[in-house]
Amino acid sequence: MSEHKNNGSTKYLNPYFGGVLLGLVLIATFFITGRGPGASGAVKSLVVETVDVVAPSHAESNGYFSRFLADGKSPLNSWLVFESMGIFFGGLLSGVIFGRIKKFRVEHNPNITSKTRLIAALVGGMFFGIGTQFGRGCTSGAAMSGTAVFSFGGFLVMVGIFATGYALAWFFRKLWL
Amino acid sequence: MGPLIPNGVIASGWDFVIAILIGLVFGFILEASGFSSSRNIAGVFYGYNFVVLRVFFTAVIVANVGFLYLDYFGWLDLSKVYVLPTYFGPMLLGSIIMGLGFIIGGFCPGTTFTAIAIGKKDALFFFIGIFIGIFLFGEGFPLYDKFYASGYMGNATIEDVLGISAQWFTVIMTVVALASFWVTAEIEKKVRKNRKEYKF
Numbered sequence: 282m283s284e285h286k287n288n289g290s291t292k293y294l295n296p297y298f299g300g301v302l303l304g305l306v307l308i309a310t311f312f313i314t315g316r317g318p319g320a321s322g323a324v325k326s327l328v329v330e331t332v333d334v335v336a337p338s339h340a341e342s343n344g345y346f347s348r349f350l351a352d353g354k355s356p357l358n359s360w361l362v363f364e365s366m367g368i369f370f371g372g373l374l375s376g377v378i379f380g381r382i383k384k385f386r387v388e389h390n391p392n393i394t395s396k397t398r399l400i401a402a403l404v405g406g407m408f409f410g411i412g413t414q415f416g417r418g419c420t421s422g423a424a425m426s427g428t429a430v431f432s433f434g435g436f437l438v439m440v441g442i443f444a445t446g447y448a449l450a451w452f453f454r455k456l457w458l
Numbered sequence: 459m460g461p462l463i464p465n466g467v468i469a470s471g472w473d474f475v476i477a478i479l480i481g482l483v484f485g486f487i488l489e490a491s492g493f494s495s496s497r498n499i500a501g502v503f504y505g506y507n508f509v510v511l512r513v514f515f516t517a518v519i520v521a522n523v524g525f526l527y528l529d530y531f532g533w534l535d536l537s538k539v540y541v542l543p544t545y546f547g548p549m550l551l552g553s554i555i556m557g558l559g560f561i562i563g564g565f566c567p568g569t570t571f572t573a574i575a576i577g578k579k580d581a582l583f584f585f586i587g588i589f590i591g592i593f594l595f596g597e598g599f600p601l602y603d604k605f606y607a608s609g610y611m612g613n614a615t616i617e618d619v620l621g622i623s624a625q626w627f628t629v630i631m632t633v634v635a636l637a638s639f640w641v642t643a644e645i646e647k648k649v650r651k652n653r654k655e656y657k658f
Contacts, residue, residue, distance in 0.1 A: 296509045297639075299491035300516020306487065307521040310480050312528065313468065315461030316540040318484050320568035321588065328592045345599035363474045365571060367481015372572025374482070375489035387579045388495060391655050395580075402496070402580040405563015406570070406587020407594070408555050413567065414595040415606065416552025417542060420566040421484075423549075425514065427542035429521035431624045433614040434544030438553040443502075445557020450503040453561050457500045458653075 292379055307429045316360070317426025321413035323365035325349070326356040345414075361422075390457055401456055416441075460534040489572040496564025496573070496580060497656060503561060505649040506656060508642040515635040522628040544619075546609035563587065 294302075310318050329349045333340040333356070340346045349356045376382040389398035413419045416438050418427070424442060427435010462468045463476070491513045492498040501507025528534035560566060565573060565584045573581030599606070611619070616627050 293492040293509070294487070294490045296491060296512035297516050299487055300513040301520050302487050303484075303491075303513060303517035304520025304524065306480065306483050307517060308524040308528070311525070311539050312460040312534055313462045313476055314473065314480075315464040315538055318480060318568075320566070320571065321592075324567060324585070324588045325592050328589055328596065332593070332596070343596055343599065344603055345596040360473060360477045363477035364481035364484070365568075367478040367483075368485035368488070368568055368571045369481075369575050370478075371482040371485025371487075372489040372494060372575035373485075375486045375572070376494070376576035379490065381489070381494065381576045383577050385577050385579050385582075388497060389580065390497065398580050399583045402563050402565070402583040403587040403590075405559045405561075406565070406584035406589075407559070407591040408587075409559030409563060409566060409584075410588035410591020410593075411595045412552045412555030412557075412559055412591075413588070414552065414592060415548045416556055417545065417549060419556065419568070420560075421568040423542055424553075425518060428518050430525060430536070430539055430541050431522070431615045431617065431627060432542040432544070433611070433616050433619040434546075434549050435542045436616055437544065437546070437549055438556070441550055441553025442557045442560060445554045446503050446561045449558060449561045454504065456562065457497070457504055457564070 304429075307426065310426075311430060314360070317422065317429060318364060319361050319418055319422025319426060320365055320368065321410070321419035322359070322361035322422060324410065325414070326359050326362050329356040392458070393456060397456070459532075460528065461538055464538050465535070484568070485572050485575070488569055489576065493569040494573040494576050494578065494581075496578075496584075499566075499569060500561070500564045505642075505645045506653050508646055511638060511642055515631075515638065519628070519632050519635055522624070522631060526624060526628060541613040541615060544609070544611040544614045545607070546611060548606050548609060559587075559591075 307317060329346050332346050333350060340350060387395035387398055389395055416423050417434065420442060423435050424439035428439050463470055463473055492509050498507050499510055502510040525534065525536065529536050563584045565581055567588055570581045570584045574585060617623050
């Protein structure tokens, strides 16, 4: 297996090798299930389930959450939720094999504090979460899986995410450089 | 033949088992490629680490070529495959908001799962952020429910909208990818000279 060194002690896959593997996973997923892998859909299911448990009448009357409760089944009983649990355990497995699992820690650019990094992560996640709902999926489910099967919407989301990232990179450079 | 589950070749009861297995491999590749680190990911926007571009572009090209062959051989009925529908305005706005979240937070939903798995607290905060964001979106839904459903173009393909066939799209993507691999490798070399505290 080809590897290159990174962060001193940890090793990553050769990115092109990783990319080929990921492409094969995309093909296999569509070939077996007729759909592509995703991730944000699982968090949406978790949100809908949480609202439904805490305030069932509110969930039923909400024009968005109620869409995912219509069939009477738990929203957690969905393909993306199981697949996302797989993503977590797959990451865990890779972390064990490559020796990257450590105590809970905050990774950040040394020029910012861990508190700043945590706030940025929370705020960034919030925007990303809102964006996934308008975008009908995230980098995995919309951009990657969509573009893989030549979906225009998937391609649009891919271009939009990366173009915005580059357009705004200058404004947020202190977080990363 | 394919897709196997929609065509009944594999019983639908296996759906969730297969979901976990696919997720396992997907998550493994994400983590093993270095996507469990927000600093590796954000590098694509600042020129010091283009791993995201390399992995992502390679994956899409491999998948594009693979689907063209599967379709050509008649092994996969592309009409039975889920092609993400297009809602032009909402998806454009969504991708811009996601881009904003990406550059601030440094993760996306899939990569944050793998980063939580190896103990990144910032990934956990990003995950909580996604949760809050989706909750807020749902709570505010009456304000933009009309916009959310607007711009519907059906399961439009790139050929439908841009008039570029899937074959030509794949050729163009491959050429652009190869060119970008070369250009970004040069950029990376220059930028890395000036970055001491980030180890490669």
